Amino acid sequence: MNRIYELTVEAPPGDIITYDPVRLADAMRIDDPSRLAIEAMGSRALVTVYPSDPLADVRLPDPELLAMDEQGRIWIGRYHNGRKVYVQLYDPASGSAQRLLVFGTTGAGKSTLAQIILAAMKRSGIATFYGDLKEGQSAPEARGNVDWSVYSQEGVMAQLHTAWCVMKDRAARYAAAGRSKFLRDRPDPLLYTVIDEANRLLEKGAPYRDEATFYIKDIGRTGRSLGVGIALLAQAGHLDELGGSDTMRAMLKEGEVLLLRWTSSMMQQLVADGLLPPGQKLAPIPKRAGATRLISQFETEADDDRPGTQGTGYRISGPYPGAKMRAFNVGTPVPTEGLDPEILTLYGDGPPAALEKAAWPVAGRAYVDKLDSDAAYAAAFTPKDGEEGRGGDRARGRTSPAPAGGTPQxxxxxxxxxxxxxxxxxxxxxxxxxxxxxxxxxxxxxxxxxxxxxxxxxxxx
Ligand SMILES: Nc1ncnc2c1ncn2[C@@H]1O[C@H](COP(=O)(O)OP(=O)(O)O)[C@@H](O)[C@H]1O
Ligand SMILES: [Mg+2]
Known part of the structure; x- marks a missing residue:
């Protein structure tokens, strides 16, 4: 039987449909919950029953299709109903960059999705600063395929500071030129700072928490209209683990938000923060797809070879927040020695786009020499003789940002x-x-x- 059944469910007006996906699957005698897709919104719901998991294998037909379309969107995967999942990185109407947040537990597929996004950025001529706080394990193929990659907290701070200085520089240059908005590649490229494992930078007790929060907030607020965007990938139990909840809540509500496999506390936070419309419940994503059944002690136990659900999630900022989606299945199925050739194919040949030359003086040596770690930090944050008698001491753990070189403001x-x-x-x-x-x-x-x-x-x- 290859039929797809779609049921429209409607409650009396004013009633909100809530449901328990596991109980619903059980009541419908569906032993494999991945065959069931439920989208509920207010008093209406759409229940789809598939003959098999519709997201079992979502493929990107051709890496060239990753490049941004004329609406500034990149294609990252598919919804259960086959529709394309897009993420907007640029809004051509307003000339603005975007903020992007990807949440999920360990192994949910954040870093792989990051590679899809980074490859799309490269193919779209976006200058990208990429920081991985898992010491480069997250996306090894990104090195050389992004404008500047770093693998330390100090490196990420240098990138944030640099992006912030570029943003201020663009503001001044555009104002002097009488321009009211950013236009992609005319002449400056979009600039994105992408931080994987951002929770390590922003969690309580992290050495640069407050400074990083300042930069992310300021770039998130002001950078948009100057073509400076930010993307964070994080594993976080609570939103306030991400550098102060107010900042993040505001950013979450307005940016692109993707939620991969989550923990229950994450979900509670998102609901409490009003990110999901009332009555909008997301069916949880199990670690493995496929049916489970009770096994008696008199049976021989079979190996659990059910496929994983990595990359499955929801684009909760989109028009279909309750529609299950999956990022493209990328990479070689069997882990390879060294870099994965299929991931490298996503990025394609040739060098990535670089920051506009006009901004190199303000970006400074940390950027020009593509430094990382303490050297990057020292170059970005030129130590000054402080009014507090800090002398030349390093700024680790200070509670506020110290932009180098001063700015017009x-x-x-x-x-x-x-x-x-x-x-x-x-x-x-x-x-x-x-x-x-x-x-x-x-x-x-x-x-x-x-x-x-x-x-x-x-x-x-
Ligand atoms: N979109 C995907 N396509 C193919 N494999 C994936 C995908 N997402 C995740 N995986 C697999 O799951 C593993 C964990 O994914 P990863 O992206 O590292 O998760 P996270 O960064 O959330 O911890 C990867 O090593 C990869 O094998
Ligand atoms: Mg990761």
Missing amino acids: HSPQRTIADRVMAVLETVDGPMDAHALLEAVNADGGRPVKLGSIRNALSDLR
Whole structure:
């Protein structure tokens, strides 16, 4: 039987359909839940029963199809009903870059999806900074196929800082040229910073948590209209493990969000954050597809050779948040020694796009020499003799960003009193010294300590 059954279910208006996919499958006598697709939205639901798992093998017909289409979308996989899953990296109408978040537990397929996205970026002429906080294990084929790859927290900080400086530079150049928006490749390329295992950068206690949060937030907010995008791949139990929940929630709601296999606490958070519409429940993704059955002690136990579900998930920011999808099945099925030739084919030959030459002076040596680790950090964050008497000490673990070289908005000449006044002008109500400290340290200027804020306040008084 090769029939597909599609049932439309409707509850009385005002009622919201909720369901338990396992119970539903059981009630319908379907022993393999991967044959069942349920999309519920408010009082309506669509239930599809397939003769076999429709996502068992999702193939990319040709790597050339990874390049961005004229709507700025890349094709990453298929929904259960065969429709294409797209992720938008560029909005040609507004000239803006995108923010992208991919969540999932270990082994869910995040890094493989990252390779599909990185290959699509290369094929679309996007300049990409790629940081892998799993020391390069996540996507070894990315090296040489992205503009700048790093494998350390210091390297990622250097990339974030560089992308941020490029963003500021573009803002100034475009303003001087009287341009109101970014236009892809006219003349500057889209620039993306892609961070795999971003949780290691952003979790509580991580050495650069606050600084990284600042950059990601600022790039997420301001970079869009300057062609500077950001993509994070993370395994996170709670959203606030990702550098402060407010930032991430706001970004989540507006960007592209893909959720691969999750934990229950992740799901609770997403629901609590209003990311999923009410009544929208996602059928959980088991580790393996296929039917399970009870096995009596009198039977011989068969090997569990059911296929894995890596790459299966939901694009929850899209028009079909409840439709199960799967990223393309890529790579050689049997692990190879060294780099995977099939993954390399995804990227294609030739060098990746690079950052516009005009921005190289602000990007600095960390970028030009493609540095990593401490060398990258030192080059990006030129140590300055600090107002706090930090001397030339390294900035590890400081609580605020210290952009190197100053920027038009935050020239080093600005006093702390100036910066305090600038913050106070933007708030209506009273603000205590701690809140003021946080706000001043978030302005992108040199980091200050509480004592300096108090001194500035008494001077101002
Ligand atoms: N889209 C995919 N196509 C083929 N194999 C995949 C895919 N996604 C994941 N895999 C397989 O599952 C393993 C774990 O995936 P990975 O992307 O490393 O997960 P994560 O980064 O979420 O821990 C990979 O080594 C690969 O063998
Ligand atoms: Mg990974």
